[in-house]
Amino acid sequence: MNGSAADPDAVRLACELAHDSNAKVYAMYVIEVKRSLPLDADLAQETARGELVLADAERLANTLNCDIETELLQAREVGPAIVDLAHERRADVLVMGIIYKRKFGEFTIGETVPYVLKNAPCQVCLTRQPESA
Amino acid sequence: MYIIVVGGGKVGYHLTKALLADGHEILVIERDRRKCDLISDELGGVVMHGDGCEASNLADAGTARADMIIAVTGDDEDNMVVCQVAKAKFQVPRAIARINNPKNEAIFKRLGIDETVSSTQVIMERIQMGMPTHPLLHLLDVRAHGLEVVEFRVPAGARSVGRRLRDIILPLHSVIPLIISPSKGPVVPTGETIIEADSEVMAVTRTESEDQLRLLFTEAR
Amino acid sequence: MRVLIMGCGRVGSTLAVDLDRDGHEVTVLDLNAAQFKRLPAGFRGVSVVGNGIDQDTLRRAGIESADAFAAVTQGDNRNLMASQIAKHIFRVPRVVCRIYDPIREELYRGMGLETVSPTLVISGLLKASIERE
Numbered sequence: 001m002n003g004s005a006a007d008p009d010a011v012r013l014a015c016e017l018a019h020d021s022n023a024k025v026y027a028m029y030v031i032e033v034k035r036s037l038p039l040d041a042d043l044a045q046e047t048a049r050g051e052l053v054l055a056d057a058e059r060l061a062n063t064l065n066c067d068i069e070t071e072l073l074q075a076r077e078v079g080p081a082i083v084d085l086a087h088e089r090r091a092d093v094l095v096m097g098i099i100y101k102r103k104f105g106e107f108t109i110g111e112t113v114p115y116v117l118k119n120a121p122c123q124v125c126l127t128r129q130p131e132s133a
Numbered sequence: 134m135y136i137i138v139v140g141g142g143k144v145g146y147h148l149t150k151a152l153l154a155d156g157h158e159i160l161v162i163e164r165d166r167r168k169c170d171l172i173s174d175e176l177g178g179v180v181m182h183g184d185g186c187e188a189s190n191l192a193d194a195g196t197a198r199a200d201m202i203i204a205v206t207g208d209d210e211d212n213m214v215v216c217q218v219a220k221a222k223f224q225v226p227r228a229i230a231r232i233n234n235p236k237n238e239a240i241f242k243r244l245g246i247d248e249t250v251s252s253t254q255v256i257m258e259r260i261q262m263g264m265p266t267h268p269l270l271h272l273l274d275v276r277a278h279g280l281e282v283v284e285f286r287v288p289a290g291a292r293s294v295g296r297r298l299r300d301i302i303l304p305l306h307s308v309i310p311l312i313i314s315p316s317k318g319p320v321v322p323t324g325e326t327i328i329e330a331d332s333e334v335m336a337v338t339r340t341e342s343e344d345q346l347r348l349l350f351t352e353a354r
Numbered sequence: 355m356r357v358l359i360m361g362c363g364r365v366g367s368t369l370a371v372d373l374d375r376d377g378h379e380v381t382v383l384d385l386n387a388a389q390f391k392r393l394p395a396g397f398r399g400v401s402v403v404g405n406g407i408d409q410d411t412l413r414r415a416g417i418e419s420a421d422a423f424a425a426v427t428q429g430d431n432r433n434l435m436a437s438q439i440a441k442h443i444f445r446v447p448r449v450v451c452r453i454y455d456p457i458r459e460e461l462y463r464g465m466g467l468e469t470v471s472p473t474l475v476i477s478g479l480l481k482a483s484i485e486r487e
Contacts, residue, residue, distance in 0.1 A: 186430070186431055186455075186458070187455065187457070187458075188457040188458065188461065189457065208431070209407065209435070210407055210429065210431040210432045210434065210435040211431050213431070213434070213435050213438075214430075214431040214434055214435070214458070217434075217465075218458070218461060221461060221464075221465060222461055234408070236408065236409060236410070237407075240409070240435075240438075240439055240443060243442055243443055244438050244442060
């Protein structure tokens with residue numbers, strides 16, 4: 001989760017996948033901590049935002065009758081944090097939602113998604129929002 | 134400790150790996166995107182892409198809260214500037230520079246960088262200790278002929294500890310000209326020399342046999 | 355005056371020719387002998403091939419008797435290192451150093467080095483001519 005408009009799609013997709021195989025869903029939100037601060041810095045604002053995003057995910061999952069657990073993490077970079085957690089939780093599938101984004105007029109996918117695609121130990125499902133969304 | 138390593142080449146990579154294993158917080162700053170990706174794929178989010186000599190990059194890296202900065206690029210002038218900028222602008226308590234050209238050691242000292250490491254110097258000193266008459270020029274020749282001068286420490290639990298050198302079968306075209314043991318100091322070993330834990334072993338070997346040779350002495354029992 | 359110039363690019367060679375014309379004793383140092391082609395036929399100075407951050411090369415180029423040293427290679431760090439060697443080790447009375455990066459320039463000026471940042475000088479000149487009526 002990152003608080004984008006693509007979050008609900010990702011939760012829905014994860015819940016559907018979990019439902020078919022009776023699996024559990026972990027929703028994770030990573031707070032990226034600038035290098036100028038220690039990793040365990042107290043980031044009240046970012047933490048509050050992350051908690052909101054995860055609460056939304058939990059609510060949505062509950063309406064879909066899905067067993068969900070949430071996790072709020074602080075890390076230097078999102079990609080490696082996701083990959084680490086996937087290892088730790090022995091995830092079978094990682095689900096990520098992205099919005100259609102342009103940078104300098106070009107479609108961009110950012111750095112996190114390619115990192116996860118390259119390094120994740122498991123299957124990765126990516127859901128992209130329609131361009132207009 | 135928070136330690137910043139500038140330069141993600143061979144030295145920077147291995148240094149980072151070792152420091153991470155010791156539980157430190159590490160950031161590598163590397164100019165070459167491909168080297169960044171290689172490190173990041175293996176070691177995770179410990180890399181920043183950029184020029185470590187640029188003060189703005191050092192600021193983003195949180196140099197102001199770093200306990201130490203280690204500059205290990207292949208260019209002495211870059212290592213010098215990294216250390217000077219880190220000390221003067223960010224008040225980093227310790228700045229260590231790798232020196233590629235041994236002649237620069239004195240210059241670095243004069244310019245206020247008092248902690249330097251020169252691998253060339255270390256190896257040369259060892260060779261001079263063990264073989265005082267051996268011409269140093271040979272060191273420069275070996276690389277071109279597919280040979281490497283390597284050194285490594287024998288860990289306490291290694292299989293080689295307690296064995297005679299003659300009982301360790303070396304890879305073809307490898308010799309051990311020098312062992313610095315904790316009890317006897319530097320010795321030119323014979324077949325009867327017994328390998329002790331924490332000895333520094335220096336070897337000349339073919340490039341392709343380097344790993345095999347290292348394992349013979351360092352692999353755990 | 356005896357002047358040693360490190361770097362025989364556009365700036366280094368122009369400076370060398372200018373100083374030579376004014377009657378100074380000029381030595382130009384560059385890693386690449388091809389660079390000396392920039393010096394015109396009438397140039398009376400000396401050219402030396404070598405690395406300006408090497409003390410032995412600097413000695414060979416006569417730094418011990420130089421009255422002034424100018425570091426104008428393409429590399430900021432190379433210029434900084436050579437200038438500091440000239441100033442602190444060989445005690446050359448006058449040392450000037452070109453640094454493209456304005457931040458590094460400011461920092462080393464604060465540390466007592468005489469520096470010129472072409473970036474600042476040129477953008478200043480351009481700004482002045484744009485604003486001129």
